[in-house]
Amino acid sequence: MAGRSRDDEPADDLSVGELIDGPTEALTPEILAAAANSPGHGGNGGPTRDLSGPGRPGDLTAVGQPGGARGRRAAGGTRGGPTAPGQAAARTRVELAGLPAAGPLYRRALLGALPGLGGRRDAGMPAVELTVGGVAVDPERLADYDRVCGFRLADRLPATFPHVMGFPLALRLITAPQFPIPLAGVVHVGNRITVHRPVTVADRLDFTTWEENLRPHDRGRQVDVVLVATVAGEEVWRGVSTYLGRQRGPGGGERRDRGAPPAPPAATARWPVTPRVGVRYARVSGDHNPIHTSRLGARLLGFPRPIAHGMWSKARCLAALESRLPEAYTVDVSFKLPVPLPGTVAFDATPTGSGWDFSLHDPRGRPHLVGAIR
Secondary structure, three states: OOOOOHHHOOOOOOOHHHHOOOOOOOOOHHHHHHHHHOOOOOOOOOOOOOOOOOOOHHHOOEOOOOOOEEEEEOOOOOOOOEEOOOOOOOOEEEEEOOOOOHHHHHHHHHHHOOOOOOOOOOOOEEOEEEEEEEEEOOHHHHHHHHHHHOOOOOOEOOOOHHHHHHHHHHHHHHOOOOOOOOOOOOEEEEEEEEEOOOOEOOOEEEEEEEEEEEEEEOOEEEEEEEEEEEEOOEEEEEEEEEEEEEOOOOOOOOOOOOOOOOOOOOOOEEEEEOOHHHHHHHHHHOOOOHHHHOHHHHHHOOOOOOEOOHHHHHHHHHHHOHHHOOOOEEEEEEEOOOOEOOEEEEEEEEEOOOOEEEEEEOOOOOEEEEEEEO
């Protein structure tokens, strides 16, 4: 009998080191309060500095735990308490000494999903933004990412790569107890990326993330998590991920159109998606959500088998159009149905007057992803 290839191996092979990749302190209410009240940094109405501009974290007063969050209150900010849905408020800015480790954040999220340990979620949003400066591009990681997603090896970053660079910062925000939607069971329903100008491997990026636009949905609540990358004070990239937190009762939002879907367009290409895509993308992205990497984890979260990362699907589509993309653009996708692993997807792309429309479908014509580039 022929031996099985790596792509046919079971996906339950992540090491302990990959799941627990370093200490990450909790973003506790005490840290947030200390950031808001740090002497001389805005808690008493003192001067503030735009952290997206040049300057290093070390010039801020350390608060909370050693080596942990550093911060100040943003100009005009309030005390960082939760805001009601739809209410805009100034945010307390918390600068981190470095990108957090993703593994402990996922463990915290899974523990929070257990009965009796998760606690209650706030009805509103915490008025907080997290920032970290001077993040360098790892060329080897970039090359691995390009291979996993199908991009050409180049010094210019794919539009989706800053998302994985800043993902640990966004994950810290999402796994904080103050985040209104628990991570376990959350559904990534959309992502919009704007590339203001090409970003290269030589750029050092400052990332800032916050949440906004908490709103009802007919199946629960939705919230946008914004991640912005700047270089020397210039915004060069912006991503907005929309997450849905499902709940049993009606969410009160607008109902989705449940009419018959239109017939899928003729496929431009068909791609096999192997089981190893989940593990390989997790390693290059840092997104070790077990729903993508483990059969057991997928079953615990309601799926018969692992599913591909939605951001891998988006990246794979962009890779197919890579040579036709302009210098600056916005690519917006809606995630419809998950891509089970293994599987086969059909890709189609249609030029429009101002860009491209594209989609991924399963063999039955049901959409996995629908997107547009403008």
